[in-house]
Amino acid sequence: xxxxxxRNASGLTQEAFARKYNIPKRxxxxxxxxxxNPPGYVLELLERVVKEDTEKTEKEKTEMYYNTIIxxxxxxxxxxxxxxxxxxxxxxxxxxxxxxELKRWSSDQYGLAKAELNKYKCSYKKSGGYVFADExxxxxxxxxxxxxxxxxxxxxxxxxxA
Numbered sequence: 001x002x003x004x005x006x007r008n009a010s011g012l013t014q015e016a017f018a019r020k021y022n023i024p025k026r027x028x029x030x031x032x033x034x035x036x037n038p039p040g041y042v043l044e045l046l047e048r049v050v051k052e053d054t055e056k057t058e059k060e061k062t063e064m065y066y067n068t069i070i071x072x073x074x075x076x077x078x079x080x081x082x083x084x085x086x087x088x089x090x091x092x093x094x095x096x097x098x099x100x101e102l103k104r105w106s107s108d109q110y111g112l113a114k115a116e117l118n119k120y121k122c123s124y125k126k127s128g129g130y131v132f133a134d135e136x137x138x139x140x141x142x143x144x145x146x147x148x149x150x151x152x153x154x155x156x157x158x159x160x161x162a
């Protein structure tokens with residue numbers, strides 16, 4: 001992975017990235033412009049640390065807002081227009097879908113839930129004016145003591161099949 005890709009994955013500006021990871025801003029600018037190359041071990045270390053920081057931030061956000069994580073699976077279809085307007089985070093087979101619950105975790109088990117989601121892939125097949133979907137996602141929500149849905153509903157889709 002290139003340094004700019006790593007920084008973009010962090011969601012930080014050059015200035016914020018340089019400050020957070022204690023890299024002189026001019027050095028980072030030179031690396032991204034291709035004037036100089038960072039040592040390979042620096043790239044590997046930054047890639048690992050940025051990934052861990054991003055996952056930690058997502059975990060903290062999940063634990064702060066929601067008490068339950070649910071793995072869902074749905075099979076259905078979108079019209080081509082719906083699919084073309086598909087927004088990352090919308091999922092599990094369009095409106096009025098009734099996805100199946102596969103597994104459930106408490107918010108402090110975020111790592112286990114993400115590891116389970118990584119075992120699955122979403123697939124999309126186009127035919128005529130429709131896109132047929134087979135989707136997996138984690139739903140972050142609040143439930144009562146009986147496990148009944150209360151509110152929330154942020155979704156994290158599994159990766160798409162290659």
